Amino acid sequence: MFKSIALPIALLGAFATASADEGQWQPHQLPQLKSELKRIGITIPAEKLADLTKHPMSAIVSLGGCSASFVSGDGLVVTNHHCAYDAVQRNSTAENNYIVNGFLAKTRGAELPAGPNARVYVTDKVENVSERVLKGLSASMSGRERHEEVESRVKALIAECETDKMYRCSVPAFHRGLEYYRIRQMMVRDVRLVYAPSDKIGNYGGDIDNYEWPRHTGDFAFLRAYVGKDGRPADPSPDNVPYKSKDFLVVSAEGLKVGDPILLAGYPGRTSRYKLPAEIRFAREFTFPRGVTEITADLATIAAAVAGKPALEVRYASVAKSRSNVLKKTQGLLDGFARKDIAAVKDVQDAEFRAWYARQAGKGANSKTLLAELDAVIAADMALSQEEFAWAVASNSDLLKSARSMYRLAFEGQKPDAKRESGFQARDLSFIKARMNRLEQSYDRGVDQARFAAGLNRYAKLAAAMHPPGVDAALPAADALASMYAQSELGDTAKRLAWVGKDVAAFTASDDPFIKLAVKLSDATMALENRRKEIDGNLERVIPQYMAAVIAWKKTQGKPVYPDANSTLRVTYGTVAPYSPRDGLSKGPFTTVDGIVEKHTGVDPFIAPKTLLDAVKGKQYGVFKDPVLGTVPVNFLSSADTTGGNSGSAIVNKRGELVGLNFDSTYESITKDFYFDPTITRAIHVDIRYMLWVMQEVDHADNLLKEMSIRYPRK
Incomplete structure (x- = not known):
């Protein structure tokens, strides 16, 4: 800096x-x-x-x-x-x-x-x-x-x-x-x-x-x-x-x-006021359209699975309400981007910033190096996020998420507490148990099976380049799910909670099909996570230098500087x-x-x-x-x-x-997460x-x- x-x-x-x-x-x-x-x-x-x-x-x-x-x-x-x-x-x-x-x-x-x-x-x-x-x-x-x-x-x-x-x-x-x-x-x-x-x-x-x-x-x-x-x-x-x-x-x-x-x-929660034009275009052209398609399909699956069953409608009411809210917001973002080209607005701001930044070269700034690094690491971030999206589509099952979470807890439990991943330390145990317990009111085997099967079918249709390495070989076929759900005991709350705190050996020896799947997927998902850490570390090194420059530039204009x-x-x-x-x-x-x-x-x-x-x-x-x-x-x-x-x-x-x-x-205000327009917000x-x-x-x-x-x- x-x-x-x-x-x-x-x-x-x-x-x-x-x-x-x-x-x-x-x-x-x-x-x-x-x-x-x-x-x-x-x-x-x-x-x-x-x-x-x-x-x-x-x-x-x-x-x-x-x-x-x-x-x-x-x-x-x-x-x-x-x-x-x-x-x-x-x-x-x-x-x-x-x-x-x-x-x-x-x-x-x-x-x-x-x-x-x-x-x-x-x-x-x-x-x-x-x-x-x-x-x-x-x-x-x-x-x-x-x-x-x-x-x-x-x-x-x-x-x-x-x-x-x-x-x-x-x-x-x-x-x-x-x-x-x-x-x-x-x-x-x-x-x-x-x-x-x-x-x-x-x-x-x-x-x-x-x-x-x-x-x-x-x-x-x-x-x-x-x-x-x-x-x-x-x-x-x-x-x-x-x-x-x-x-x-x-x-x-x-x-x-x-x-x-x-x-x-x-x-x-989260705003993105300081995103670069490339990041906004990626959101507009990939993240949000894919999100709308995915959530719409998942909601349709839930609706079909609970139709005419009042008890299931109540059980999945909160899930459907939450997903519907995200869908409406995501569609609103797309409509907002169509109404006002925020990326183009950011292009102008970005060009002005880069011109100002280049003028600081004589004062110690190496603008070409920093901005080139910035563009490269953002490109890597966007590329990896496509694989992460695909993985989310493929793993759309509460039972699988539970099995993966409990197995990861066992895996991290082999390390000293300070070395465990965030979310799996001793301080997080009560939250993990609460999630396992929460399924008592928001899980049904038939609905979860339908969502998982539909997700696997959608995943199969995504471009091969989006499939994370190693995941395809570990995933089950959609037509194998009925047998897996029938044989798994994780749908029972007491039996599910009993797995919290067991060691890795117990998981690797288990015959429960969802625990076996969690173990089988572990290497591929850990590799994906480690690639994310590499990119996040590079973002954490470069982006703060960029933000310090942006703050200094905004200061010269008397513009707001809030995180x-x-x-x-x-x-x-x-x-x-x-x-x-x-x-x-x-x-x-x-x-x-x-x-x-x-x-x-x-x-x-x-x-x-x-x-x-x-x-x-x-x-x-x-x-x-x-x-x-x-x-x-x-x-x-x-x-x-x-x-x-x-x-x-x-x-x-x-x-x-x-x-x-x-x-x-x-x-009309939904795009304010990216750009605040005082006339319509x-x-x-x-x-x-x-x-x-x-x-x-x-x-x-x-x-x-x-x-x-x-x-x-x-x-």
């Missing part, structure tokens, strides 16, 4: 200058955004927002894939309905279907286990450990050697952080490997379902309305965090007590209007705002309960509960009536910068009070007034309304 534009890591945030409402900011960067926050009307001091131990940030939590927030001192958590969907589905049966009927625990004792995978993560400490991860890495290392050395250092940092077992720690990379932060989170392991409205409210409009505006979805649900009597996280137990939240958000029913400022805090989202705590801001998706069409920022009645057809997914329809027709709006709209608002739009993982994120007003929950984006939120109105008028969740601290409008 050349000294003239290498930036001291501690100063990277100092050059953060906002452009429109773009940016998914690390909390410690917010003091540099004082003028922007003041400009839109936020009154919370930026220094307070940067402090994870103070309100409101201390109330923001992660569910490990979704965001949420505490809304009472007794560990009550509010999030999206679709984020709690697994918990609803696992407790449902064809006879007692909480998905359709909704669920409300009137007492603490009636709250239901959210499932073995359910977690609440409370972030309490973030520290920059970049020097400890990166210092002294030899330039002569191979890519794999470098990757494994970084991984070794990361694991040591995690082990050092997890001496107290109440914490779960991680060391994610920022700016594509330029920085590393160690994040400590208290991990609550006993999570219970408290309340979820019927999917006639929580998923009103279904996949038809997904990513669309106008929207009328009550995408909210409540969970509760439980701990041991000593206040520390504990395994699920009837003896556990509600977690005493150090802080929680006050709920404001005062409402918002057009132009009002909002802050959004949560755990956004891509990586599932860590971020804050974004914006205003309640309409938008124009195309010429001559303007869409307002609010929808109301009147729109639910207008959409209601009595045919799924536009079936509203009778109690809700009656309340609307009877104008039972109470204090939740908006003075301008004259009715109860349901959803609203803001210009906040969001992505997947922001589902359930708290939307707070200028004082830090909860006024909504993020749950989606408009269809809009996030979709549940208005908290609709949530409170449903709780009061439809589901009579009086116990929860009393538990929360709610600021009602002045009369």
Whole structure:
């Protein structure tokens, strides 16, 4: 990295200058955004927002894939309905279907286990450990050697952080490997379902309305965090007590209007704002088209296998919902790329950057060497990803994934814990067991067999160059699967769990056909993994040098410098705002309960509960009536910068009070993961007034309304 534009890591945030409402900011960067926050009307001091131990940030939590927030001192958590969907589905049966009927625990004792995978993560400490991860890495290392050395250092940092077992720690990379932060989170392991409205409210409009505006979805649900009597996280137990939240958000029913400022805090998943044009074209021409084809085929297989079987429809409801959501987003990305040539936009930016970078040659930059290396390693990455895609198609079986995971655990168990691969250390054992247990509610032999067979047939039709070496010889024929499933005992939960922790010898001696297949595939899949490590190590060596240069270049233009989202705590801001998706069409920022009645057809997914329809027709709006709209608002739009993982994120007003929950984006906004266009990028939120109105008028969740601290409008 050349000294003239290498930036001291501690100063990277100092050059953060906002452009429109773009940016998914690390909390410690917010003091540099004082003028922007003041400009839109936020009154919370930026220094307070940067402090994870103070309100409101201390109330923001992660569910490990979704965001949420505490809304009472007794560990009550509010999030999206679709984020709690697994918990609803696992407790449902064809006879007692909480998905359709909704669920409300009137007492603490009636709250239901959210499932073995359910977690609440409370972030309490973030520290920059970049020097400890990166210092002294030899330039002569191979890519794999470098990757494994970084991984070794990361694991040591995690082990050092997890001496107290109440914490779960991680060391994610920022700016594509330029920085590393160690994040400590208290991990609550006993999570219970408290309340979820019927999917006639929580998923009103279904996949038809997904990513669309106008929207009328009550995408909210409540969970509760439980701990041991000593206040520390504990395994699920009837003896556990509600977690005493150090802080929680006050709920404001005062409402918002057009132009009002909002802050959004949560755990956004992944964005790719700094991808090169070649990477975007690859996504547009390979990754996304293949993804659409694959998911569409898998969903068709599931639908055919569960058709006319209510018990199986419930069992695979969560799987199908998740896959459908990914499909809609992926198709939206393709449509977005067709509407706006983001690769061409990036071409212009890339040419400007490379010209600027070349001018630094006299200041110590060797532009030709770095950029040539950059292009080469990205090309290698894209080539290998085609084989990885093919392998994913070929291995589309929950039973096979379980067998492979347990065998890998045994293989890694031969090494000292610090030398094992991430995901297979002692700290990961409870997660592996939880995955094995989760199949109890989401696996069926016939459905899994159909998915595996269909996947093998699709794999066989892919270009031979995409087939990873050694995999073809190990895979079974599709017509051999019926016998394999009939002979395997892994479909039985108790027998499956019994394999967790067995040694390699037990696996190699097994006659179970899926365990034998996992062992047989091991060499080929390990070879694929090692090739990935080589490429990742080279990416981790070259990309940070590129990112340091990009940051320096952006600094000269006064443009925002924030890291891509990586599932860590971020804050974004914006205003309640309409938008124009195309010429001559303007869409307002609010929808109301009147729109639910207008959409209601009595045919799924536009079936509203009778109690809700009656309340609307009877104008039972109470204090939740908006003075301008004259009715109860349901959803609203803001210009906040969001992505997947922001589902359930708290939307707070200028004082830090909860006024909504993020749950989606408009269809035109989907490409914001790659390019933020402030004119059309809009996030979709549940208005908290609709949530409170449903709780009061439809589901009579009086116990929860009393538990929360709610600021009602002045009369």
